Amino acid sequence: MLLLALDTATPAVTVALHDGDRVVAASSQVDARRHGELLLPTVDRVLAEAGVRLDAVTGIVVGTGPGPYTGLRVGLMTADTFGLALGVPVHGVCTLDGLAYAAEAEGPFLVATDARRKEVYWARYDDTRTRVSGPAVDKPADLAETVRDVPAFGAGALLYPDHFRVVPGPEHVSAADLAALAAERLAAGAELDEPRPLYLRRPDAQVPKNYKVVTPK
CATH class of the missing domain: 3.30.420.40 (ATPase, nucleotide binding domain)
Incomplete structure (x- = not known):
């Protein structure tokens, strides 16, 4: 087992690699405005630290939120893309x-x-x-x-x-904890969630309801 875990549901861009027994590499950065920019370089850094190639990964774990629409979809779309490209399962875990x-x-x-x-x-x-x-x-x-x-x-x-x-505790989620939790659940034979976003409310950006009608002269 080699799980690649990632989460972008909070201001943290966080990635980890778990071999079924322990976290072998992890990296997190807190920047709520740069999820899309930071995620793939963070994946590359974690893989390089572990000394493995992406095609060695046997499963993807992704935080499903809840979280803001823009940030959350970055992680979920990336996880889905990795799963399709590698032909491996994608498992969802609630970020909370x-x-x-x-x-x-x-x-x-x-x-x-x-x-x-x-x-x-x-x-x-x-x-x-x-x-x-x-x-x-x-x-x-x-x-x-x-x-x-x-x-x-x-x-x-x-x-x-x-x-x-x-009380004292982690402020943002860590992919290392998501990966460890997912590995524990998989080892116990439990079913993990589908990698579907928990938005819980509509996005801030809305399509205008009334368009201005422009008629040719």
């Missing part, structure tokens, strides 16, 4: 699950990432591998007290400390 997997937490907790528009993408977990609510997108103040009255981490929690019980 990857963050939860990296948490050093016991008992219920919340993961929240920045959804812009003064909202967060969030999910609640019983432990680092068990999601019980979400993913969803809401304004922090609109979350039920019973949902957010647990330790919370992630960029979304850090942005709204008045609404969350913020």
